Structure formats: structure tokens, C-alpha cells
Amino acid sequence: xxxxxxxxxxxxTSILDKSLSKGKGEVSLSCFALLFSELVQYCxxxxxxxxxxxxxxxxxxxxxxxRITDLLVMREKNGKREIKLLNVLLFVKSTxxxxxxxxxxDKLEHxxxxxxxxxxxEKESLxxxxxxxxxxxxxxxxxxxxxxxxxxxxxxxxxxxxxTAHWHKGTTYMVKFDDAVVARDKQLEDR
Amino acid sequence: xxxxxxxTYGALVAQLIKDYENVEDxxxxxxxxxxxxxxxxxxxFLARTGSGRCYDFRDTAEKIQSGFKIFLGITPSIxxxxxxxxxxxxxxxxxxxxxxxxxxxxxxxxxxxxxxxGVLRGACEMVQMEIACWFVQDQLKNxxxxxxxxxxxxxxxxxxxxGED
Numbered sequence: 453x454x455x456x457x458x459x460x461x462x463x464x465t466s467i468l469d470k471s472l473s474k475g476k477g478e479v480s481l482s483c484f485a486l487l488f489s490e491l492v493q494y495c496x497x498x499x500x501x502x503x504x505x506x507x508x509x510x511x512x513x514x515x516x517x518x519r520i521t522d523l524l525v526m527r528e529k530n531g532k533r534e535i536k537l538l539n540v541l542l543f544v545k546s547t548x549x550x551x552x553x554x555x556x557x558d559k560l561e562h563x564x565x566x567x568x569x570x571x572x573x574e575k576e577s578l579x580x581x582x583x584x585x586x587x588x589x590x591x592x593x594x595x596x597x598x599x600x601x602x603x604x605x606x607x608x609x610x611x612x613x614x615x616t617a618h619w620h621k622g623t624t625y626m627v628k629f630d631d632a633v634v635a636r637d638k639q640l641e642d643r
Numbered sequence: 644x645x646x647x648x649x650x651t652y653g654a655l656v657a658q659l660i661k662d663y664e665n666v667e668d669x670x671x672x673x674x675x676x677x678x679x680x681x682x683x684x685x686x687x688f689l690a691r692t693g694s695g696r697c698y699d700f701r702d703t704a705e706k707i708q709s710g711f712k713i714f715l716g717i718t719p720s721i722x723x724x725x726x727x728x729x730x731x732x733x734x735x736x737x738x739x740x741x742x743x744x745x746x747x748x749x750x751x752x753x754x755x756x757x758x759x760x761g762v763l764r765g766a767c768e769m770v771q772m773e774i775a776c777w778f779v780q781d782q783l784k785n786x787x788x789x790x791x792x793x794x795x796x797x798x799x800x801x802x803x804x805x806g807e808d
């Protein structure tokens with residue numbers, strides 16, 4: 453007996469019908485490095501200055517950040533989001549870093565002189581590993597890309613912040629939270 | 644981790660679509676980027692596998708297959724050989740590039756994985772083979788498998804620079 457066709461159109465299987473991947477797949481480092489290099493070159497061809505290039509890289513990073521937030525919260529945190537400032541930073545430093553780069557970031561520090569500012573420090577950043585900075589572009593830091601990811605993750609979690617990448621003890625990401633974020637966190641602590 | 648790779652590629656494609664508007668140009672640009680990657684990736688492949696020249700095109704197919712295993716951790720199956728033995732298909736059940744990807748309807752002409760065709764072309768060119776390749780089926784367009792067709796065009800001669808033989 454032949455099967456009965458009710459509809460001529462095969463139903464579109466939506467991405468939401470599939471189960472969430474475990475995220476254990478691996479690709480070779482060379483693949484990522486070469487893809488990233490193409491991405492940087494592409495960005496470079498469309499901008500004139502180093503800060504513009506870094507902004508562009510950060511924008512591309514943000515695209516990743518927006519997507520990774522929900523994915524990680526669902527997969528690693530049982531759908532629960534962090535509401536405390538310190539916890540969200542630890543989430544970035546541990547969970548996010550581990551799932552993207554295979555290990556945690558090296559250090560998380562709080563600035564002594566400014567309660568809004570935190571630093572995430574990484575001795576050897578994956579994106580800088582294969583980059584040799586040309587002399588005429590001394591301040592260039594491809595870690596802006598990662599800074600973009602971090603910024604998007606923090607903002608999506610409800611902690612608006614500005615994240616920038618710097619050369620300091622390796623690669624340092626400076627996280628500057630909005631005043632409102634710090635004030636809110638204080639309120640939480642007082643209760 | 645492959646997700647970083649997937650998402651980075653996704654961000655790149657999204658940016659290209661924003662920048663070009665014309666989907667054909669995006670396909671072209673992806674192919675060109677792939678080509679640049681391919682000509683560098685082949686070095687890595689040869690260094691890792693220590694494999695010599697391809698004996699015939701079937702041998703090439705197997706080496707391409709092992710390349711996918713090494714670099715993307717997937718093993719596409721080799722099928723649909725043409726009678727002349729100059730064309731075959733690589734079928735992908737899964738593809739790390741397309742995880743999390745859903746094509747919006749207005750991108751029906753987008754060849755999302757077109758970077759792969761560039762990679763293959765670039766890599767083969769570096770070992771003096773001109774090939775052509777294109778997608779005939781795509782899971783993102785609701786096909787059951789993603790099928791990449793590879794065709795041998797010709798051997799490139801005189802590609803060795805003087806004084807290096």
C-alpha cells in the first residue's frame with residue numbers, strides 16, 4: 453500500500469524542533485584562526501583607522517554574544533539568570549570562557565579606585581595568538597572582538613556595561629558598568 | 644570549540660549580507676574568503692598527514708574527506724561518482740557551519756556554506772589541480788542532506804616556481 457500524501461509541501465523543520473546541542477563538537481584551531489584572519493582582513497578593508505577597525509570587530513563579536521547568552525543560560529544554568537553583579541562576572545569568566553575558548557579566563561579583578569570598573573585578564577588570548585600587529589597600527593587589538601562578545605553578554609543579562617580590550621599583563625578586558633547597575637547591586641546587598 | 648567557530652562564521656555571513664545586499668555578491672565574497680583560507684590550510688593538511696601526491700581523483704576524494712575529519716571533525720560520505728571518474732559528491736549529514744542556522748525566506752539564494760567551495764578550490768589549486776565545486780543540495784533549504792559536487796577540471800602545469808624542483 454502506498455502512503456497517503458495529505459499535503460504536497462513537506463513541513464519545514466524549524467531550528468526550534470531540534471534538541472539543543474551539547475556543544476561538545478570540536479573544530480581544528482587552524483580553521484578558526486584562518487576564518488578569524490579573513491574576518492579581520494575583511495573588516496580592515498572597509499575601515500580607515502584602527503579605532504574603527506576595533507569597533508567593527510566588537511560589533512561582530514556582539515553578534516556572537518547575543519546568541520551565546522541564551523544558549524549558555526539554557527544549557528549550563530537550567531534557564532536561571534544571574535542577578536548579582538559578581539555572579540554575572542563569574543558567569544562570564546568561567547562558564548562563557550570555558551565554552552567558547554575551552555578554559556576559564558585567568559583572572560577577575562576589581563579596580564581599587566573605581567567601583568564600577570572590573571578587569572578580566574587573560575595571559576594568552578586565543579584571538580591574539582596568531583596576530584602579529586604591524587608597526588604602524590601599534591594599538592590594534594583583535595581582542596576587541598572578544599570584548600564585543602563580553603559586552604553583549606553582560607548587556608543581555610541586564611547589566612549594561614562598556615567593555616574594551618587593552619594590552620596589559622597579556623590581554624585585559626576592562627568592564628565599566630553603568631552607575632545604575634552598581635547602585636542596584638548595592639540595594640540588593642542591603643536587603 | 645566548534646560553537647565559537649559556528650557563531651563567528653554566522654556573524655561574518657550576517658555582516659556580509661548587511662554590507663552587500665545582493666545575495667550573489669555575498670556568495671562570491673564567501674567563496675573568495677574560502678579560497679584564501681584553502682591556500683593556507685593545505686599546508687597545514689600536508690604537514691599533519693604527511694601525505695604525498697594524489698594517485699588519482701578517487702585518492703583525492705579520500706584525502707578531501709580526511710581533511711574534513713581533521714579540520715571540522717566530520718566525515719562526509721563520498722558518493723555519486725560520474726562514469727568518467729572526474730566528478731563526485733560529498734554528502735554531509737551534519738555540518739558544524741550550519742548549527743543554529745535558519746535561513747530567512749529572503750535569503751533563498753544564499754549559499755550559506757559557500758566558503759567550503761572556496762576552501763576546496765584553493766587547497767586543490769595549491770597541489771596543481773583545478774577543480775570546480777558547487778552545492779546541489781542543502782539541508783538549510785530543506786533537503787535531506789547537504790551535497791557538495793566536486794569536478795576535476797584540469798591539471799595545472801608549470802606551477803612550480805623556477806629553482807624549486
